[in-house]
Amino acid sequence: MIEAGHVAAFLALALSLAQGVFGLRGERQLAGLIAVAAFGLMALSFLTLINAFVTSDFSVALVANNSHTLKPMVYKIAGTWGNHEGSMALWCLVTLGFGAAAAGGMRTGRDVFEARALGVQGLLATGALAYLLFASSPYLRLDPAPFQGAELNPLLQDPALAIHPPMLYLGYVGYSFVFALAAAGLMEGRIDRVWAKEARIWSLAAFAPLTIGIALGSYWAYYELGWGGWWFWDPVENASLMPWLIGAALLHSVVVTEKREGFAAWTALLAVLAFLFSILGAFLVRSGVLTSVHAFAVDPERGTLLLIGLLAYGSFALGLFAWRAPKLEGGKAWTLVSREGALMANNVVLIVAALTVLLGTLFPLIAEAFGRTISVGEPYFNLTFVPILVLILILLPIVQAWAWGKADVKGWLRWAAGGAGLVLLFVLLGVGPLDISPGAAFGIALGLWLLFGAAWELKRRAITFGRIFKMPRRVWAMTLAHAGLGLFVIGAVVETTGRYEATLALPVGGSDTVAGWVITLDDISSIEGPNWYADRAVLTARRGAQTAVLEPMKRFYPAAAMPTTETAIYKTGTGDLYAALGEQRDVDGEARWVFRVYFNPLVDILYLGVVVIGLAGLLGMWPGGRRVKPAEAAALP
Amino acid sequence: MRARTRRLYTFGIAALLVLAAAVLAYFALRENANLFYTPEVLAEKGLPRAGKEVKVGGWVEPGTLTYTDGGATMQFTVIDNSPNTITVRFTGVAPDLFREGQGVVATGSFDAAGQFTASQLLAKHDENYQPRELKPLEAGG
Numbered sequence: 214m215i216e217a218g219h220v221a222a223f224l225a226l227a228l229s230l231a232q233g234v235f236g237l238r239g240e241r242q243l244a245g246l247i248a249v250a251a252f253g254l255m256a257l258s259f260l261t262l263i264n265a266f267v268t269s270d271f272s273v274a275l276v277a278n279n280s281h282t283l284k285p286m287v288y289k290i291a292g293t294w295g296n297h298e299g300s301m302a303l304w305c306l307v308t309l310g311f312g313a314a315a316a317g318g319m320r321t322g323r324d325v326f327e328a329r330a331l332g333v334q335g336l337l338a339t340g341a342l343a344y345l346l347f348a349s350s351p352y353l354r355l356d357p358a359p360f361q362g363a364e365l366n367p368l369l370q371d372p373a374l375a376i377h378p379p380m381l382y383l384g385y386v387g388y389s390f391v392f393a394l395a396a397a398g399l400m401e402g403r404i405d406r407v408w409a410k411e412a413r414i415w416s417l418a419a420f421a422p423l424t425i426g427i428a429l430g431s432y433w434a435y436y437e438l439g440w441g442g443w444w445f446w447d448p449v450e451n452a453s454l455m456p457w458l459i460g461a462a463l464l465h466s467v468v469v470t471e472k473r474e475g476f477a478a479w480t481a482l483l484a485v486l487a488f489l490f491s492i493l494g495a496f497l498v499r500s501g502v503l504t505s506v507h508a509f510a511v512d513p514e515r516g517t518l519l520l521i522g523l524l525a526y527g528s529f530a531l532g533l534f535a536w537r538a539p540k541l542e543g544g545k546a547w548t549l550v551s552r553e554g555a556l557m558a559n560n561v562v563l564i565v566a567a568l569t570v571l572l573g574t575l576f577p578l579i580a581e582a583f584g585r586t587i588s589v590g591e592p593y594f595n596l597t598f599v600p601i602l603v604l605i606l607i608l609l610p611i612v613q614a615w616a617w618g619k620a621d622v623k624g625w626l627r628w629a630a631g632g633a634g635l636v637l638l639f640v641l642l643g644v645g646p647l648d649i650s651p652g653a654a655f656g657i658a659l660g661l662w663l664l665f666g667a668a669w670e671l672k673r674r675a676i677t678f679g680r681i682f683k684m685p686r687r688v689w690a691m692t693l694a695h696a697g698l699g700l701f702v703i704g705a706v707v708e709t710t711g712r713y714e715a716t717l718a719l720p721v722g723g724s725d726t727v728a729g730w731v732i733t734l735d736d737i738s739s740i741e742g743p744n745w746y747a748d749r750a751v752l753t754a755r756r757g758a759q760t761a762v763l764e765p766m767k768r769f770y771p772a773a774a775m776p777t778t779e780t781a782i783y784k785t786g787t788g789d790l791y792a793a794l795g796e797q798r799d800v801d802g803e804a805r806w807v808f809r810v811y812f813n814p815l816v817d818i819l820y821l822g823v824v825v826i827g828l829a830g831l832l833g834m835w836p837g838g839r840r841v842k843p844a845e846a847a848a849l850p
Numbered sequence: 851m852r853a854r855t856r857r858l859y860t861f862g863i864a865a866l867l868v869l870a871a872a873v874l875a876y877f878a879l880r881e882n883a884n885l886f887y888t889p890e891v892l893a894e895k896g897l898p899r900a901g902k903e904v905k906v907g908g909w910v911e912p913g914t915l916t917y918t919d920g921g922a923t924m925q926f927t928v929i930d931n932s933p934n935t936i937t938v939r940f941t942g943v944a945p946d947l948f949r950e951g952q953g954v955v956a957t958g959s960f961d962a963a964g965q966f967t968a969s970q971l972l973a974k975h976d977e978n979y980q981p982r983e984l985k986p987l988e989a990g991g
Contacts, residue, residue, distance in 0.1 A: 439943065440970075549859055561864045565871045572875055576883065586886035588905055589879065590957065596878035601871055716942045718921025767946075776946040795943030800921035807921060809943045 215273050218261030219352035222302075225254040225309065226346060229338040232312065236332020241324040244331040245316030251338065252306075252313035259293075259306045262351055266293045272358035275299060275351045281364040281772045283744035291375035292365040297499065297515070298351035300378055304495075305345050307379075307386040308338045315390055315415070321407050329397035330390070337389045340522055348518050364772035367745070371437055377429040381453060384423020385491035388456060388484075391415050391463070395484035396530055399537040404481050409471035412484060414834045416467060419487070420460045421830030427453050428823040439778035439793035441714055441811035443819065446594045448503035451574040452494030455567050459487045462563035465556045473617055475544030475553055479560070482538070485530040490567075492523045502578060548619045555612035562605040569597040606659055606702065607632070609695060610666020614673060632662055649710065656706030663699030667692045690833030697825030704819025708788075713812040718798060718805040728812040730754045730761075730790060737806060745770045747779070750794045750806060754783065761785070765794040765808070788814035884957065890932035900962045905955055906936055912950040928954065938966050945973040 228251035236244035262275070266289045271277040279296045280289055288295075294303040312334040319327045345351070368374075394412050398404045430453065435443045444450060463483040469476040497503055500516020547553035573589045580587045611628045614620075636658040643654025670692050675681040713728040724733035736751040747768040754761045763781035770777065783790040795807035885898065886905045898904050908928035915926040923941040938956050948954060948971065958968035 547856070549856070557860060558863070561867055565867050568868075569871055569875055573879075576879060580883070587883045588886065589883050590903070592882040592903065593875075593878045596882065597871060597874045600874065601867075716922040718917070718919075778943075778946060793943055796948075798917050798921045798924075800917050805921040807943055 214261050215265055215270070215352050215354070218258040219350075221254040221258035221261070222305070222342065222346060222352070225251045225258065225305070226339060226342040228254065229309070229312075229335045229342055232335030233332050233339055234335075236328045236330070236335050238332075239325040239328045241328040241331070244328050244335065248309070248312040248316040248331055248335065251335075252309040255306050255309045255342075259302055262299060262302060263290055263293050266290060269362065270358075271360070271362050272354050272356070273351075274353045274355045277355055277359050277362045279365045280362040281744055282361065283772070284365065284370070285743055287372070287375055288365060288370045291369070294378045295365050295369045295374070298345075298349045300382075301341070301345045301349050302351050303379065303382055304386055305338065305341045307382045308334070308341050308389055311387060311390040311415075311418075312338060315393075318414075319411060321411050323401075323407065326397050326401050326403070326408075329400055330393045333393035333396045334390055337393065337526070340526070344518060344522065348515055361772070364744070364770060367768070367770040367773050367775050367777045368437060370770075371433060373429045373433040374437075377426055377433060380422045380429060381426030384419050384421075384426050384460075385453075385456065385494065387415065387419025387422065388460065388488040388491050391419060391484045392488035392526075392530065395481045396533055399481055399533045402537055402540050404470060404477035404541050405474055406471055409467050409480065412480070413464070413467045413471055416460060416463050416484070416487075417830045417834035420457075420464060421827050421834070423453070423457055423460060424823060424827035424830060427457060428820055428827065431823075432820060435816070436780045436782060436791075437778070439780050439809065441712065441791055441793075441809070441813060443708070443816065446573070446589075446591050448574050449498050451570050452497045455570055455574075456487055456490040456494060458563050458567040458570070459483055459490055462560045462567075463487055465559045465563075469544070469553055469556050473545045473547070473553060474542060475547065476557070476560075477541040477544065478534075478538035481541075482534055483560075485534060489523065489527050489530070492519065492526065496520055496523055497574065503574070545618065547617070550615065550622055551620045552612075552615045552617045554620075555608070555615050558608065558612070559605055562601060566598055566601045569601065570594070573597070603659065606663060606698070609698075610662055610669065613666065613670055613691075613695070635662055635665075653706055653710035656710070657703055660699045660701075660703030660706065663702060664696055667696035667699060670695070686835055687833050690829045693829035693832065694826045697822045697829060699822070700818050700825060701822030704815045704817070704822055707815040708813050708819055711788075711814040715810050717808045717810055718800065719808065720803055720805050723805075727810045730756045730810075730812075732792075732808075732810060734806060734808075740766075742768070744772060748794065748797075750792075750808070752781070752792055752808070754790055759785070761790060763790065763792045765792045767794045767796075784817070785812075788812055789816050887936070888930045888932075889928060889934035889936050890930050892936060893932060893934040897960050897962075897964055901959050903957065903959050905957050906938060906966055906968070907953070907955040908936065910948070910950050910952055910954050911935065915950055926950070928956075936966055938968055940968040940971050942971070945971055948973040 228247050232244050232247040232251060235247065265273045265276050266280055267286070269276065269280060269282045269289070275296065275298050279299070280292045284292070293299045312331060315334065316331060319330070321327060391412060394408070394415060398408045430450070431443050434445065435441075463480065466476045466480045466483055470480045496516055496519040499519060502516065573593050576589050577587055610632070615622070636655060639654045639658035639661075640651050643649045643657075644651055671681060674688050675684055715727045717725045717727065717732065719725060719734040721734055721737055724731055726732070731754070733753045734750060735753055738749055738751075740747055740749050745768045747766040749764055749766045752763040752765070754763060761783040763783055765781040766779040768777045768779055769775070778793050780791055780793045789812070791811040791813055793809045795809060798805050798807055882903065884903055884905045886907060887898070888906075888908050906928060908930045911927040911929045915924060917924055919941065923939060924944060925937065925939045928936045928938055940956065940958075952973060955972045956966070956968035957970040958966055960966050
C-alpha cells in the first residue's frame with residue numbers, strides 16, 4: 214500500500230514540474246489539468262499514509278514511531294500529520310490542493326497570467342515534494358516490523374490539536390498561491406484591478422484558516438499546558454503571528470489596488486512576503502534554532518534545507534519584484550486624509566508590528582552569535598508590539614469612514630471628541646467604582662470603541678435598517694472582522710489584567726479559598742483510559758449558591774513514558790474557573806496534592822473575537838461579495 | 851496632492867513610526883532581554899540587579915527538594931559542572947517532567963540576598979528534549 218503512495222508522490226512531483234514548465238510557457242488549460250491530476254495523485258498518496266496509521270501498519274517507520282494500537286481512532290488519523298514527515302506530506306497536499314482549486318477557480322479572463330500563476334505554484338509544489346521525498350520521506354519501511362508502535366507525543370493527543378495543523382497549513386500554504394499570483398502578475402507587469410480582485414479572494418482563503426488555526430493552537434496551549442495563559446510569545450506562536458500580520462496588511466492594501474489601482478508594487482511585495490514569512494515560520498519551528506514550549510519534530514539538518522528553500526524562493530520573488538516593480542502604474546491620486554491614507558497607515562503599523570515580533574523572536578539568535586545566552590519574553594512584546602497596535606486601533610473607527618481620494622473630515626473632531634470622552638469615562642469608572650487599573654479601563658474602552666465603530670460603519674453604509682441585509686458581503690465581512698477585533702481586545706485586556714491565580718496544597722478533605730470560591734479536595738482516585746492511566750482529583754468549588762465540580766487529571770502514557778496535565782474548566786458565566794493537578798507532596802508527614810487554580814475572566818470573549826475574524830474572512834471571499842457593480846462601488850463613500 | 855509630496859509624506863510617516871518602534875524595541879530589549887545564569891555564570895558575573903527578570907538553568911541537585919508554605923512552595927538547589935549552586939524557590943505546580951537530577955530552566959528574579967524566586971519553571975519537554983542552554987552534567991559533577 215505505502216509503496217503505491219510513494220510512487221503516487223513521485224508522479225505528483227513529476228506532474229508538478231510539468232505544471233511549472235507548461236504553466237510558465239502560458240498553456241493555461243494544460244497546466245490546469247496537470248494541477249488537478251497532481252493533486253489527485255497526492256491525495257491518493259496521503260490516503261495510503263492515513264490508511265497505514267488507521268490499520269497500525271508498524272512496518273511503516275513513520276507509523277511505528279508515532280502510533281500505537283491502543284490509541285483512539287481519531288488520534289491515529291491525526292497522528293498522520295502529528296510528526297515532521299507526515300506534516301510535510303500535508304504541506305505538499307495543501308500546496309497541490311490550492312493549485313487544483315485555482316485551476317478551476319480563477320476568474321481573471323487572462324489565460325497567460327493564470328497559466329503563469331499555475332506554473333509558479335507548480336514550481337513551489339515541486340520544491341515541497343522534493344523536500345518531502347528526498348529529505349523527509351514518510352514512506353519508508355522498517356524491517357523487521359516492530360509489534361508495537363512508539364506512540365504519538367501525548368501532548369498532541371487532543372481534539373484541538375488534531376485539526377490545528379490542517380487549519381494552520383491551509384493558512385501558511387494558502388499564501389503560496391498568493392505568492393504565485395504576485396510572481397505571475399510581476400512577470401506580466403500588470404498588478405491592476407483584475408489582478409487584485411483575484412488576489413483578494415485567495416488572500417482571504419489563506420487568512421481565514423490561518424486565523425482559526427492560530428486560535429486553535431492558542432486554545433490548546435491554554436488548557437493543555439496548564440499555565441492558564443493563552444499566549445506566551447513563544448517563538449512558535451510568533452512564527453504564526455508574523456504571516457498573520459503581513460496577511461492582514463495585505464488584505465487592506467489589496468483593496469486599494471482593486472478599487473483605485475494604487476499601492477500596486479507594495480501589494481505585490483506583501484503578497485510575496487506573506488509566504489516567505491510562512492516558510493520562515495516553518496524553519497524556526499522545525500530547525501530547533503529557538504527553544505520553544507511547542508517544539509516538536511526538531512531536526513537541524515532539515516532546517517538548513519528549509520533555509521535554502523526560503524532563500525531560493527525569496528531571491529526569485531524579490532529579484533522579480535526589484536526588476537518589475539518600478540514599471541507598475543501608480544493609480545489614482547490621493548491625499549493623506551483619505552481612505553488610501555488610512556490604509557497606508559494601517560499597513561505601516563501592521564508591518565512595523567510584524568518587524569518588532571521578528572526582532573524579538575530572532576534577537577536570542579543574534580545575541581547567541583555574539584556569545585551571549587538570552588531570551589526575550591512577554592515584557593518586550595508588551596512594550597513594543599502592544600503600543601504600536603493600540604495606535605491603529607484608536608484610529609480605526611474614525612478613518613474607516615474616510616472616502617477614497619480625499620476625505621471630508623468636518624465630522625472628524627466630533628468623532629475624536631466622542632472617542633476621547635468614552636475613554637475618559639471608562640478610565641474614571643475604572644479607577645473609581647469598578648476598581649480596575651487605568652490601563653485595563655483604557656483597554657476595555659478601546660475594545661468598546663472598536664465595537665461601536667463597527668456598528669457605526671454598518672449604519673453609515675446601510676443608511677436605513679431595511680437596506681442592511683442588501684449590503685455587499687465584503688462590507689459585512691470587514692465590519693464583522695473589526696467587531697471581532699473589538700471582542701478580542703476586550704477579552705484579552707480583561708483576561709490579562711483580571712486573571713487570578715493561586716497555588717493550593719490540599720490533603721484529601723482539605724479546602725482553601727481562591728477568588729471567592731471555596732475549593733475542597735473531595736477525592737483522589739486512579740482511572741484508566743485506552744492508552745493512559747491517571748490520577749484524577751475531584752474538587753468541589755462553591756461560591757454563594759453556585760457549585761462546580763472540577764476533575765483535573767494528571768495522565769501518564771506508558772507507551773510514550775510521558776505524563777500530561779489535563780486541566781478542568783468550569784464556565785462560570787463571566788469566565789473560566791480553571792484547575793490543574795500537580796504532584797503529590799509530602800508535607801510534615803502528610804500527603805498533600807498541589808493544585809494551580811485560576812480564574813480567567815472573559816476568556817471565551819477573546820476566542821469568540823478571533824473566531825469572528827476568521828469567519829468574517831470566509832464571508833468576505835464568498836462569491837456573492839463580488840456582486841457590486843463598478844458604478845455602485847464608485848458611488849460608495 | 852502631487853505624487854512627490856505624497857511620497858515624501860508617506861515615507862516621512864513610515865520612517866517616524868519605524869524610528870519610534872526602533873527606540874521602543876531598543877529600550878525594551880535592554881530592559882527585558884533575559885540573561886541566562888548557570889551557577890558558574892553567576893559566580894563569574896555576580897548577582898544581577900535585584901528584581902530584574904533573568905533565567906536560571908542547571909540540574910536539580912538530588913536530595914535538595916523541600917516544601918514550605920503548607921506545601922505550595924518548593925525549594926531546590928540547582929547545580930552545574932562548577933562547585934557553585936543557586937537556590938530556587940517556586941510557588942506552583944512543578945512541570946510534568948520535573949525530577950531531581952534533571953535539567954530545569956527557571957524564569958524569575960534574584961533578591962538582594964541572592965535568593966532566586968521563579969515565576970515559571972520549565973523542565974525538559976519530552977524524553978528527547980533538553981533545554982538548549984544546558985550542557986550535560988559530567989559524571990560526578
